[in-house]
Amino acid sequence: MFYNSVKWYLTRPRTRADAELRKKSCTFVAVKIVRTTILPFRGFTAINLLGVLFVHPGVYLSNEMMNHERIHSAQQREMLFVFFYIAYLLEWLVRLPMRGNAYRNISFEREAYANQRNLHYLERRPIYAWRHYMKRRPQHYQHSKTINR
Ligand SMILES: [Zn+2]
Numbered sequence: 057m058f059y060n061s062v063k064w065y066l067t068r069p070r071t072r073a074d075a076e077l078r079k080k081s082c083t084f085v086a087v088k089i090v091r092t093t094i095l096p097f098r099g100f101t102a103i104n105l106l107g108v109l110f111v112h113p114g115v116y117l118s119n120e121m122m123n124h125e126r127i128h129s130a131q132q133r134e135m136l137f138v139f140f141y142i143a144y145l146l147e148w149l150v151r152l153p154m155r156g157n158a159y160r161n162i163s164f165e166r167e168a169y170a171n172q173r174n175l176h177y178l179e180r181r182p183i184y185a186w187r188h189y190m191k192r193r194p195q196h197y198q199h200s201k202t203i204n205r
Contacts, residue, residue, distance in 0.1 A: 089117070104128045106137055124172035131164050131186055140164070163189040 088108045095110035096103035102111040104125045111117065132140040144164055151158040159165060166189035171177040 091115075104132070107132060119175055120172045123175055123177065124168045126178055127168040127171060127181075128164065130178055130181060131167070134183055163187065 090108055090110050091113045092110055093112060095105075096112075101115055102109055102117075102121065102125060104110075107129045109117075109125050135143065144162060147162045147164075148158050151161050154161070160169065163186045167186040170189070171181075
Protein backbone atom coordinates (compact mmCIF):
# COMPACT_ATOMS: atom_id res chain seq x y z
CA MET A 57 0.00 0.00 0.00
CA PHE A 58 2.77 2.43 0.97
CA TYR A 59 4.79 1.39 -2.07
CA ASN A 60 1.85 2.12 -4.35
CA SER A 61 1.36 5.56 -2.77
CA VAL A 62 4.99 6.46 -3.41
CA LYS A 63 4.88 5.11 -6.94
CA TRP A 64 1.69 7.11 -7.52
CA TYR A 65 3.51 10.35 -6.87
CA LEU A 66 6.72 9.51 -8.66
CA THR A 67 5.28 8.46 -12.01
CA ARG A 68 3.37 10.58 -14.49
CA PRO A 69 -0.18 9.62 -15.51
CA ARG A 70 -0.18 7.74 -18.81
CA THR A 71 -3.80 8.14 -19.86
CA ARG A 72 -6.46 10.79 -19.33
CA ALA A 73 -8.48 8.34 -17.19
CA ASP A 74 -5.42 7.68 -15.03
CA ALA A 75 -4.89 11.43 -14.60
CA GLU A 76 -8.52 11.89 -13.53
CA LEU A 77 -8.26 9.00 -11.06
CA ARG A 78 -5.13 10.49 -9.54
CA LYS A 79 -6.78 13.88 -9.26
CA LYS A 80 -9.63 12.29 -7.30
CA SER A 81 -7.32 10.28 -5.07
CA CYS A 82 -5.31 13.41 -4.28
CA THR A 83 -8.38 15.46 -3.47
CA PHE A 84 -10.27 12.91 -1.42
CA VAL A 85 -7.83 12.06 1.29
CA ALA A 86 -8.86 12.34 4.96
CA VAL A 87 -12.45 11.31 4.52
CA LYS A 88 -13.00 9.44 7.78
CA ILE A 89 -14.42 11.83 10.38
CA VAL A 90 -14.78 10.85 14.05
CA ARG A 91 -16.63 13.22 16.39
CA THR A 92 -15.51 12.96 20.01
CA THR A 93 -15.01 15.20 23.04
CA ILE A 94 -11.72 13.43 23.90
CA LEU A 95 -9.77 14.62 20.81
CA PRO A 96 -8.38 17.09 19.87
CA PHE A 97 -6.81 18.74 22.91
CA ARG A 98 -7.85 22.14 24.19
CA GLY A 99 -7.35 25.04 21.81
CA PHE A 100 -7.60 22.95 18.66
CA THR A 101 -10.70 22.30 16.57
CA ALA A 102 -9.56 19.20 14.71
CA ILE A 103 -6.69 16.74 14.63
CA ASN A 104 -5.75 14.46 11.74
CA LEU A 105 -4.30 11.16 12.95
CA LEU A 106 -3.30 8.73 10.19
CA GLY A 107 -5.90 10.23 7.87
CA VAL A 108 -8.72 9.98 10.44
CA LEU A 109 -10.07 13.40 11.38
CA PHE A 110 -11.01 13.78 15.06
CA VAL A 111 -13.27 16.73 15.70
CA HIS A 112 -15.48 17.88 18.59
CA PRO A 113 -19.25 17.37 18.21
CA GLY A 114 -21.03 20.40 16.78
CA VAL A 115 -17.95 21.85 15.05
CA TYR A 116 -18.77 22.97 11.52
CA LEU A 117 -16.35 21.52 8.99
CA SER A 118 -15.96 24.12 6.25
CA ASN A 119 -14.54 23.31 2.82
CA GLU A 120 -11.50 25.33 3.79
CA MET A 121 -10.96 23.33 6.98
CA MET A 122 -11.42 20.01 5.17
CA ASN A 123 -8.95 21.17 2.54
CA HIS A 124 -6.46 22.02 5.31
CA GLU A 125 -6.82 18.51 6.73
CA ARG A 126 -6.58 16.90 3.28
CA ILE A 127 -3.31 18.73 2.72
CA HIS A 128 -2.08 17.15 5.98
CA SER A 129 -3.23 13.74 4.76
CA ALA A 130 -1.28 14.21 1.53
CA GLN A 131 1.80 15.18 3.58
CA GLN A 132 1.35 12.14 5.83
CA ARG A 133 0.91 9.75 2.93
CA GLU A 134 4.01 10.92 1.07
CA MET A 135 6.05 10.63 4.29
CA LEU A 136 4.71 7.15 5.03
CA PHE A 137 2.91 8.50 8.12
CA VAL A 138 5.59 7.67 10.68
CA PHE A 139 8.16 10.10 9.26
CA PHE A 140 5.51 12.82 9.13
CA TYR A 141 4.91 12.62 12.88
CA ILE A 142 8.63 12.47 13.67
CA ALA A 143 9.35 15.50 11.46
CA TYR A 144 6.31 17.38 12.77
CA LEU A 145 7.33 16.88 16.41
CA LEU A 146 11.00 17.68 15.75
CA GLU A 147 10.17 20.86 13.87
CA TRP A 148 7.80 21.95 16.62
CA LEU A 149 10.51 21.39 19.26
CA VAL A 150 13.07 23.31 17.20
CA ARG A 151 10.66 26.21 16.67
CA LEU A 152 9.49 26.43 20.30
CA PRO A 153 12.25 28.83 21.42
CA MET A 154 11.99 30.80 18.16
CA ARG A 155 10.01 33.97 17.54
CA GLY A 156 6.30 33.51 16.72
CA ASN A 157 3.85 30.65 17.23
CA ALA A 158 5.78 27.35 16.98
CA TYR A 159 2.74 25.39 15.79
CA ARG A 160 1.82 27.89 13.07
CA ASN A 161 5.41 28.00 11.83
CA ILE A 162 5.81 24.24 11.30
CA SER A 163 6.34 23.85 7.54
CA PHE A 164 3.46 21.34 7.29
CA GLU A 165 1.11 23.86 8.92
CA ARG A 166 2.46 26.74 6.84
CA GLU A 167 1.72 24.84 3.65
CA ALA A 168 -1.76 23.85 4.88
CA TYR A 169 -2.70 27.35 6.10
CA ALA A 170 -1.27 29.07 3.01
CA ASN A 171 -3.25 26.88 0.60
CA GLN A 172 -6.41 25.85 2.46
CA ARG A 173 -8.50 28.44 0.59
CA ASN A 174 -7.43 27.06 -2.76
CA LEU A 175 -9.77 24.07 -3.06
CA HIS A 176 -7.91 22.88 -6.19
CA TYR A 177 -4.50 22.99 -4.52
CA LEU A 178 -4.17 19.22 -4.06
CA GLU A 179 -4.85 18.56 -7.73
CA ARG A 180 -1.59 20.26 -8.67
CA ARG A 181 0.43 20.02 -5.49
CA PRO A 182 4.02 18.84 -6.15
CA ILE A 183 5.48 16.03 -4.04
CA TYR A 184 7.00 17.20 -0.71
CA ALA A 185 5.70 20.74 -1.32
CA TRP A 186 5.99 21.48 2.44
CA ARG A 187 9.78 21.66 2.09
CA HIS A 188 9.39 25.06 0.42
CA TYR A 189 7.80 26.35 3.63
CA MET A 190 10.73 25.53 5.90
CA LYS A 191 12.29 28.96 5.40
CA ARG A 192 10.69 31.98 6.95
CA ARG A 193 7.97 33.33 4.64
CA PRO A 194 9.02 32.02 1.23
CA GLN A 195 7.88 33.97 -1.85
CA HIS A 196 4.80 31.93 -2.73
CA TYR A 197 3.72 31.66 0.90
CA GLN A 198 3.35 35.45 1.01
CA HIS A 199 1.90 35.45 -2.48
CA SER A 200 -0.79 32.93 -1.59
CA LYS A 201 -1.67 34.91 1.54
CA THR A 202 -2.16 38.14 -0.41
CA ILE A 203 -4.43 36.44 -2.91
CA ASN A 204 -6.53 34.81 -0.21
CA ARG A 205 -7.02 37.75 2.08
ZN1 LIG B 1 -2.95 21.93 10.42
